[in-house]
Amino acid sequence: MPLKLRPAVVSDAPALTEILHRAKASWGYPDHLMAEFRKHWQISEATIRSLTMTVAERGGTPVAFSGVTRQDATTLLIDFLFVQPELHGQGIGALLLTRAEDRARQEGLTRLYLESDAHAAPFYERRGFRTIATRPSEMSPGKDIPLMERPLSPGVHKVSALNIRISKTPWSFEAAHEREILDHFEEARKRIALLWNGRTLKLTGYRFEDGVFNGTCTECSFAAYLAWRDWGAPDSSAFNLFGSAILRAADGALLYGVMSDRTATGGMIYPPGGNLDPTDLQADGKVDVVGAIYRELEEETGLTRDDVEARDLLVAFDGPRISVGLVMELDRSAEDLRDAIMRHSTASPEQELADVRIMRTRADLEDPAVVPYARAVGRYLLS
Numbered sequence: 001m002p003l004k005l006r007p008a009v010v011s012d013a014p015a016l017t018e019i020l021h022r023a024k025a026s027w028g029y030p031d032h033l034m035a036e037f038r039k040h041w042q043i044s045e046a047t048i049r050s051l052t053m054t055v056a057e058r059g060g061t062p063v064a065f066s067g068v069t070r071q072d073a074t075t076l077l078i079d080f081l082f083v084q085p086e087l088h089g090q091g092i093g094a095l096l097l098t099r100a101e102d103r104a105r106q107e108g109l110t111r112l113y114l115e116s117d118a119h120a121a122p123f124y125e126r127r128g129f130r131t132i133a134t135r136p137s138e139m140s141p142g143k144d145i146p147l148m149e150r151p152l153s154p155g156v157h158k159v160s161a162l163n164i165r166i167s168k169t170p171w172s173f174e175a176a177h178e179r180e181i182l183d184h185f186e187e188a189r190k191r192i193a194l195l196w197n198g199r200t201l202k203l204t205g206y207r208f209e210d211g212v213f214n215g216t217c218t219e220c221s222f223a224a225y226l227a228w229r230d231w232g233a234p235d236s237s238a239f240n241l242f243g244s245a246i247l248r249a250a251d252g253a254l255l256y257g258v259m260s261d262r263t264a265t266g267g268m269i270y271p272p273g274g275n276l277d278p279t280d281l282q283a284d285g286k287v288d289v290v291g292a293i294y295r296e297l298e299e300e301t302g303l304t305r306d307d308v309e310a311r312d313l314l315v316a317f318d319g320p321r322i323s324v325g326l327v328m329e330l331d332r333s334a335e336d337l338r339d340a341i342m343r344h345s346t347a348s349p350e351q352e353l354a355d356v357r358i359m360r361t362r363a364d365l366e367d368p369a370v371v372p373y374a375r376a377v378g379r380y381l382l383s
Contacts, residue, residue: 001059002177003092005099005232008053008065015062016043016055019082026085027119029139037139043080051079054099054232056092063087066096068103071113075149076104078114095236097127102319105155106372108379112150118143124150155373156380159313159324160211164203164241164287167216171202173235174224184230185223194262197223201276201287203241203322213315213324215241217287219278226264233320243293244273244325245301246314246377249334249358254378255341256370257300258355269357269367270374271325272300293326300352302344303330314380318373325377334358 008016021038029037043065047053051067064087067080078100083093104112116124118137125131127150134144174181189195200222206215228235247255257272259265273296280292290313294305308328316323330337338356345353359365365378 002173002180002227002231003063003095003234004057005095005234006055006057008048008055008067010045010048012053012055012062012065013043013045013048016048016053016065019062019065019084020080022085023082024117024139026088027117033139052103053080054096056083056096056234064092064096066100068100070107070109074109075111075113076100076107076109078112081114091236093123094127095234097124098236099232099319101150101152104152105318105376108376110152112152114148116146116148118145121146121148124148155318155376156314156316157208158211159213159315162213162289162313162324164206164213164215164217164289165285166201166281166287167204167218169204169218171204171218171220171224171238173228173238174220177224177227181221181224181227184227188226188230188264192262192264192266195222195226195264197221199278200225201241201278201280202228203239204237206239206241206322208315215287217241217276222275225275229320236320239320239322240275241289241322241324242273242275243289243296244271244316244323244374244377245293245297246271246325246327246381247301247303247308247337248311248327248329248381249337250329250331251334252360252382253334254359254381255334255337256357256359256374256378257341257353258357258369260351260354262350263352266354267369268371269369270371271377272296273323273325274300289324290326293324297328299348299350300345301341303341314377316373316377318371318376321371321373323373323377327381334360 025034051069053067055062056064064083068078071077118140129148129150131146132149133147137143137145201217203215204218256269259268280288282288298304311327314325341356365375
């Protein structure tokens with residue numbers, strides 16, 4: 001059964017408390033200390049309401065969880081991160097930690113902070129945390145609790161070169177969960193009748209150094225991507241790499257699309273763009289991301305390569321999403337562009353856009369429907 005991530009609900013409290021107690025006991029603490037711990041440490045309904053809590057489950061049964069909250073203007077506090085003892089070493093804790101980092105970036109924070117169990121410090125050290133202070137451990141007399149932090153690097157960078165190639169190796173996530181993926185897609189089609197299970201490309205490995213983005217993509221079904229996305233991106237080795245056309249009007253304003261309910265991202269707000277697919281492959285096996293951006297530009301807005309002046313190429317890291325965006329300047333007002341794009345969308349069979357938002361200031365980006373990478377790119381360009 002596939003691992004799925006979802007927000008915690010108040011009815012999870014007993015199951016999460018059991019995971020907390022069993023995981024803590026697995027470190028071998030004496031019975032009398034564990035009795036005190038169980039008495040004072042419980043996951044209550046109030047705990048779930050007060051934190052952003054994520055549950056990892058298999059077959060509908062919780063097997064791990066995390067709880068985070070904003071500590072201050074720069075810091076995300078990781079209050080809880082516990083995995084059933086028999087599942088230690090399977091990468092579930094690392095996945096939850098990665099999603100906590102994603103949450104911090106989405107909120108524009110630059111630092112993770114936690115108080116580790118005395119036994120768990122090596123787990124966090126392997127993932128970039130460092131100890132900045134200690135306090136005495138009540139559970140392990142004579143040992144210290146490490147207070148740990150991890151600074152986060154910026155999420156948006158300029159790109160000097162792209163080198164992304166196709167691999168013939170199938171996506172292991174799709175192969176392992178074929179039946180569940182198809183069932184999920186059929187349920188999704190009941191809500192969005194126009195969904196089409198075409199072929200798409202997903203990033204299965206990358207390296208970004210000195211402005212050069214090197215990566216490997218594999219071909220998969222749209223159904224596999226949709227299940228992966230809806231299940232909380234449980235395969236952390238994969239990413240949804242896609243292109244974005246970042247339109248900048250003559251006065252510097254950005255134009256973002258509001259996706260219509262006819263799409264799988266209805267209501268979300270982000271620059272024109274879309275998934276990579278096999279038509280973006282070149283004869284030499286490279287993935288033409290920039291070509292895909294121009295294709296999506298024309299399909300969604302009616303604008304062509306000749307209508308825009310290409311500027312910087314940017315990459316925005318947003319957890320399981322990675323957007324490669326091309327900044328395109330136009331010598332037209334934002335209002336004129338919005339009207340032209342909406343005329344095109346209304347006349348098209350797909351009608352992908354319900355509206356176009358004009359982003360002039362950072363305050364315009366604070367609508368919760370603005371997807372985090374789009375917000376980050378907007379903040380970068382509207383600084």
